[in-house]
Amino acid sequence: MIRPRRNRKSPAVRALVRETTLSASDFIYPLFVHDKETDEPIDSMPGCTRWSINGLVKEAGEAHALGIQAVVLFPAIAEALKTSGAEECHNDDGLVPQAIKALKAAHPTLCVITDVALDPYNADGHDGIVRKNGDDLEIVNDETVEILCQQALCHAKAGADIVSPSDMMDGRVAAIRATLDSEGYQDVSIMAYTAKYASAYYGPFRGALESAPKAGDKKTYQMDPANAREAIRESLLDEEEGADVVMIKPAGPYLDIISQVRETTALPVAAYQVSGEYLMIKSASKDGWLDEKSVVLESLTGIKRAGADIILTYFAKQAAEQLKK
Numbered sequence: 001m002i003r004p005r006r007n008r009k010s011p012a013v014r015a016l017v018r019e020t021t022l023s024a025s026d027f028i029y030p031l032f033v034h035d036k037e038t039d040e041p042i043d044s045m046p047g048c049t050r051w052s053i054n055g056l057v058k059e060a061g062e063a064h065a066l067g068i069q070a071v072v073l074f075p076a077i078a079e080a081l082k083t084s085g086a087e088e089c090h091n092d093d094g095l096v097p098q099a100i101k102a103l104k105a106a107h108p109t110l111c112v113i114t115d116v117a118l119d120p121y122n123a124d125g126h127d128g129i130v131r132k133n134g135d136d137l138e139i140v141n142d143e144t145v146e147i148l149c150q151q152a153l154c155h156a157k158a159g160a161d162i163v164s165p166s167d168m169m170d171g172r173v174a175a176i177r178a179t180l181d182s183e184g185y186q187d188v189s190i191m192a193y194t195a196k197y198a199s200a201y202y203g204p205f206r207g208a209l210e211s212a213p214k215a216g217d218k219k220t221y222q223m224d225p226a227n228a229r230e231a232i233r234e235s236l237l238d239e240e241e242g243a244d245v246v247m248i249k250p251a252g253p254y255l256d257i258i259s260q261v262r263e264t265t266a267l268p269v270a271a272y273q274v275s276g277e278y279l280m281i282k283s284a285s286k287d288g289w290l291d292e293k294s295v296v297l298e299s300l301t302g303i304k305r306a307g308a309d310i311i312l313t314y315f316a317k318q319a320a321e322q323l324k325k
C-alpha cells in the first residue's frame, strides 16, 4: 500500500525529506534609527526599537553574530528637517550616512542596505514630490527620480552595499543604476521594491516613523492588491533596468505573487514580511492564543516555500536565535 505517512514517521525521516529549510542567512533585518542618544520602544510595533546610532551598532552586531548577513535601515527624521523638497534625504552628514559609516566601521562584513524613498523626509509623507492641483495631489514621477538618484548616491558614498528603492516611481532603477555607474559605484547593488502593493498592512511602520501621508493615499504609485500580472510586468522591467534583486511586498498575503515572479525572473527574489504581518503575530501571541515561536517559523517557511530567496522580517533576530537551538 502507498503510505505517504512513512515519510513523516520520525524527526530524522522528516528532516531527510524536508523541501524547505530556513537559515539566518536568508534574512534581512530591518532596523529603525533616530538622531537621539536613547533607544525608544516603538508603540505600534511591540518588540521593535527606534535605535540611537550606538544602539543600532550593538543590535546589528548581535544579529550578525547569529548569522544574519544584512540589515536595512529606516530613519525617523526630526519633523524640523522635513521639507516639501525632501532635501535632507541626500545630506551627506545626515542620519542615514552617519548610521552606514558607524555600522561599516564596527562590522565590516555586515551587508548594509538602505531604503531609497522620500517619505521619511517629505513634509507631505509621500514617497515622491507632491504637486497640488486644488484638492488633487500629484506625485511627480521624473522630478522625484532625480532626487532618488541623489539619495542613492549619498548612501553609496557613505558605504552602503545595496540601495533599495521603495518608492515605486517609474524608471528609477535604470536612473539610479546610471548615476551609480557614472560616479564610480558600479559595485553598489540595487534591490528594487518591484511589486510593492498599496497595502493597509504598512500602518504600524508609518506609526514607527511618523511618516504617514498627510493627505491622500499611495494608490497612484503603489500597486493595486487585486493585480498579479502587473507584478510580472514590473519585475521584467526592473530586471531590464538593472536590478540585482527584485522584491515583493507584503509577503504573507501575496504568496501567489512571490511564486509567479519566481517563475518569471532569474534574479534572486526577496519578500518583505511587513509591519502589519509582524503586529498580527505579536498581538495574537501576547495572551497565548497563538504560539509565537512556532507561528514565526511557519510564516517564514511559507514565504520561502512560495519562492522567496530572501526574507525581510522584523523577526529576523528572534528567528535566527530559534534556528540556532
Ligand code: PBG
Pocket: 115, 117, 118, 119, 127, 166, 167, 201, 202, 203, 204, 205, 206, 218, 273, 274, 275, 276
Ligand atoms: C516607504 C516604506 C514603507 C515601508 C517600507 N518603506 C511604507 C509605505 O510605503 O508607506 C513599509 C514597511 C512595513 O510596513 O513594514 N517607502
